[in-house]
Amino acid sequence: MTGERNAGEERLARQLDFIREIDRLxxxxxxxxxxxxxxxxxxxxHSWHLAVMALVMQEHAGESGLDIGRVIRMLLVHDIVEIDAGDTFAYDDEGYRDKAEREQRAAERLFSLLPDDQRAEMEALWREFEERRTPEAKFAAALDRLQPMIHNYLTxxxxxxxxxxxxRKVRERNAVIADGSPALWRFAGRLIDSAVRKGYLEP
Structure with a gap:
């Protein structure tokens, strides 16, 4: 019993270390x-906003039957690596040269704070988002690209x-929205066209 209690206390301590660390985000x-x-x-x-967007806008996903809970978990986890790696601006070509390397190192350190089973789960969610192969990851990425576009338009x-x-750069950068939601990509196209007409964006 003592060993079980100590193991439980150790697990809680590691979870609390992780919770404390992610406050830095x-x-x-x-x-x-x-x-x-x-x-x-x-x-x-940003992560919270995306998670709520997923909950509200799931009907616009490109594929039916998505595990929306998994989408939300991905969105809550995907930017944790920025605690160490920093945020790389979407249109910073230079910053993207070593982005993957910086974020990989960050993922290894940050998720290793957790108990092994939770570390594996968090790493898998982060990697799934980055690889954009599953329908859930594609929809999560679509929301991640769309949210700052909306902010830019409304400011x-x-x-x-x-x-x-x-x-042109906005269209190129955000074309992956179509992979996760053709409907949201059509909306994004109308938003870009309107931004050009209003002088918010150069053609």
Whole structure:
């Protein structure tokens, strides 16, 4: 009994270490402005927003019968690596050169804080999201790309203009939305066209 109790206490201690560590995600700031324009969004807020989007917008997924719970778990986990790796701006070509390497190292350190079974589960969710092969991962990625587009549009192209992003680049970068949701990609196309007409985006 003593051994079981000690093992349970050790497991709880590792879980609490992980919970404490992921609080740091609240200090990882993205380029995206909040819609009230008061400050930049942090990565923890981004993950929460995506999880709620998945819950609300699941009917628009490209394939029926998705495990929406798995989509939500993926979205809550996918940016944890940014605690160590930092946020890489979507249109930063230089930053993307070593992004995969930085995030792999981060995943190994951060998920290893957990008990082995939970480490394996978290790593699998993160890797599934990155590889974008399953219907769930494709839908999760579609939401991840769409959310900042909506923010940019509703803040009159703030981040797009700040970094000289063109409509062509936005289309190229976000075309993967179509893999997870043709309906949301059609919506994104209309949003981009409207942004160009309003002067938020250069063609």
């Amino acid at each position: 609240k200090s990882v700031h993205r380029q995206t402005l909040l819609l009230d324009r008061s400050r930049r969004e942090n990565a923890a807020e 009159e192209g703030h981040t797009w203009q700040k970094h000289g992003v063109t409509a």
